[in-house]
Amino acid sequence: MLDELPFPRLVATPDGGSHFAEVAIPVALQEFAPPAPPFCVSHLAQATQCGFLHLPLGWYGELHPSPLRMWIFVLQGEMLFEATDGGTRHLSPGSALLLEDTVGRGHVSRVLGAANVTLAVVRLPPAQMPESPAAGAH
Numbered sequence: 565m566l567d568e569l570p571f572p573r574l575v576a577t578p579d580g581g582s583h584f585a586e587v588a589i590p591v592a593l594q595e596f597a598p599p600a601p602p603f604c605v606s607h608l609a610q611a612t613q614c615g616f617l618h619l620p621l622g623w624y625g626e627l628h629p630s631p632l633r634m635w636i637f638v639l640q641g642e643m644l645f646e647a648t649d650g651g652t653r654h655l656s657p658g659s660a661l662l663l664e665d666t667v668g669r670g671h672v673s674r675v676l677g678a679a680n681v682t683l684a685v686v687r688l689p690p691a692q693m694p695e696s697p698a699a700g701a702h
Contacts, residue, residue: 644676
């Protein structure tokens with residue numbers, strides 16, 4: 565049975581750049597919605613706000629830090645995120661990315677393909693302690 569869900573994570577590096585790492589979210593079998601059968605559930609983390617972003621076809625975000633610590637979930641369209649170390653992640657509907665590069669130079673992001681992009685965004689509280697950019701990297 566599944567015991568964790570892996571997701572990409574974009575973090576700031578000590579030199580002011582950015583780097584992709586992995587974050588593994590632990591899950592455990594629970595009776596979450598009885599009488600429905602049990603399924604794997606993660607800890608429900610605190611979130612401070614949620615909303616949606618709509619990016620037009622051809623949108624290009626020059627090098628910028630994330631304006632807040634957040635999860636993004638792609639609902640429609642495709643995007644490419646590029647860290648300053650050259651790492652990239654292609655996101656399509658159903659993809660998630662944890663953005664934590666709120667300081668430094670940040671990342672480049674762009675809409676790909678022939679469709680607008682719709683994202684669901686969940687704002688997270690600031691991280692409790694700095695983490696190494698290599699933490700959880702595979």
